[in-house]
Amino acid sequence: MSSENHLLRSALGDKNAMEELLLKDRAFDAAAEGITIADAQAKDRPLIYINEGFSRLTGYSVEETLGSNCRFLQGPKTDPDAVREIRKAIEEDRNCEVELINYRKDGTPFWNRLSITPIQDSSGKTTHLIGIQSDVSRRRQAEKNLIDSNSSLAAANLRMKNELMAAAKIQQALLPTAIPQLNDIQVAWAFRPCDELAGDILDVLTMENDRFAFYLLDVCGHGVAAALLSTTLSCWLSRMPLELRQNPVAVVDQLNQSFQMEGDFSQFFTCCYAVLNPNNQTLQFVSAGHPSPILIRNNEAIEIKSSGFPVGIVPDPNYHLQEISYQYGDRIYLYSDGAIEQADANGKMFGMKRLMTELTRHRAITLQASIDETMQTVLQTTVNNKNDDDVSILGIQIGKDNY
Numbered sequence: 001m002s003s004e005n006h007l008l009r010s011a012l013g014d015k016n017a018m019e020e021l022l023l024k025d026r027a028f029d030a031a032a033e034g035i036t037i038a039d040a041q042a043k044d045r046p047l048i049y050i051n052e053g054f055s056r057l058t059g060y061s062v063e064e065t066l067g068s069n070c071r072f073l074q075g076p077k078t079d080p081d082a083v084r085e086i087r088k089a090i091e092e093d094r095n096c097e098v099e100l101i102n103y104r105k106d107g108t109p110f111w112n113r114l115s116i117t118p119i120q121d122s123s124g125k126t127t128h129l130i131g132i133q134s135d136v137s138r139r140r141q142a143e144k145n146l147i148d149s150n151s152s153l154a155a156a157n158l159r160m161k162n163e164l165m166a167a168a169k170i171q172q173a174l175l176p177t178a179i180p181q182l183n184d185i186q187v188a189w190a191f192r193p194c195d196e197l198a199g200d201i202l203d204v205l206t207m208e209n210d211r212f213a214f215y216l217l218d219v220c221g222h223g224v225a226a227a228l229l230s231t232t233l234s235c236w237l238s239r240m241p242l243e244l245r246q247n248p249v250a251v252v253d254q255l256n257q258s259f260q261m262e263g264d265f266s267q268f269f270t271c272c273y274a275v276l277n278p279n280n281q282t283l284q285f286v287s288a289g290h291p292s293p294i295l296i297r298n299n300e301a302i303e304i305k306s307s308g309f310p311v312g313i314v315p316d317p318n319y320h321l322q323e324i325s326y327q328y329g330d331r332i333y334l335y336s337d338g339a340i341e342q343a344d345a346n347g348k349m350f351g352m353k354r355l356m357t358e359l360t361r362h363r364a365i366t367l368q369a370s371i372d373e374t375m376q377t378v379l380q381t382t383v384n385n386k387n388d389d390d391v392s393i394l395g396i397q398i399g400k401d402n403y
Helices: 001-030 050-056 081-092 139-175 223-237 247-260 352-361 368-380
Strands: 032-040 047-050 096-103 111-118 127-137 185-192 201-206 212-221 269-277 284-289 296-298 300-303 322-325 329-334 391-396
Touching: 032 050, 050 127, 081 096, 081 111, 111 139, 185 201, 185 284, 185 368, 201 223, 201 391, 212 223, 212 329, 212 391, 223 269, 247 269, 247 284, 269 329, 296 352, 300 352, 329 352, 329 368, 352 368, 368 391
Parallel strands: none
Antiparallel strands: 032 047, 032 127, 096 111, 111 127, 185 391, 201 212, 212 269, 269 284, 284 322, 296 300, 296 329, 329 391
């Protein structure tokens, strides 16, 4: 009875082992990846097993593969470095994983993520090599598309940057390149855009009888659209007839008629346009929504208060001419709102009062130096010395410096 039980248990054990082997075989065949087993002891390490996943992946049948080395999947575009890595790993009895181009039976290439694992016996000797192949062509193509897209985007960004820099040079060229030679009058300015292109623009326009006009305007917004409008305005103002140039009200009225906000054109701008007449020592100006000019006289700062609608908002704003008499030694400053609205790390704006204090504090140095020092102080209050708005300052001094 004991012998019969032993035989029964043995038979049941063999049956269970067979069922377990069949289950593993079905599991291998059901796997999406290709699975191969190579004999590491035989010459050239031939395949002794492939699953159905390998046949689906490569197109090769069991009969066409068993007894062959798996290198038949290699072809013209297979990376030699990847092949050398496989050989080296096999020689060193270690795992390896590579991605390389292999070829199906019909000749079509695919990206194969191949992992090879050595199987060792109880003595530590490698007897078999398990290979797992996965088609990663879609992922590699997606990566290539992303790289190509990033390369195209980088090229487009570089092209755009170069175009912006070229546009910035054109815009800079519209600024005064040389200080006009005026009798007993000095002119100086500073210009700091917040981006490559600015919405601020300024200039000095000479006229007959020693008179001259100067202006500073600030287009709402930043970037290309604001820069295009400010460039257009600069060209428009530089080409206006002499009889118009000498009349501040007429100039700003004409600007308002020519650049009304309508349809898709939603930009407006502020402007201060002034005419200085040395013959009667007067300064006439019109402010269209622009910050008030500052007069420095006898070490005292005076805000020349002004008001008016920005250009382009209403059809008939009824701009008013303002006039002041100036004295020898006076300094008059125009500036964009970026000079007073720059915020520090706590959100506190630079402000009109501080700007007036800075300009007064620098009365003892040259006009250009006073503007440069004030500009630097404004920028130092900003976060990381980066102004979030264009900053422009234009100064006029009556009389020469004796420094």
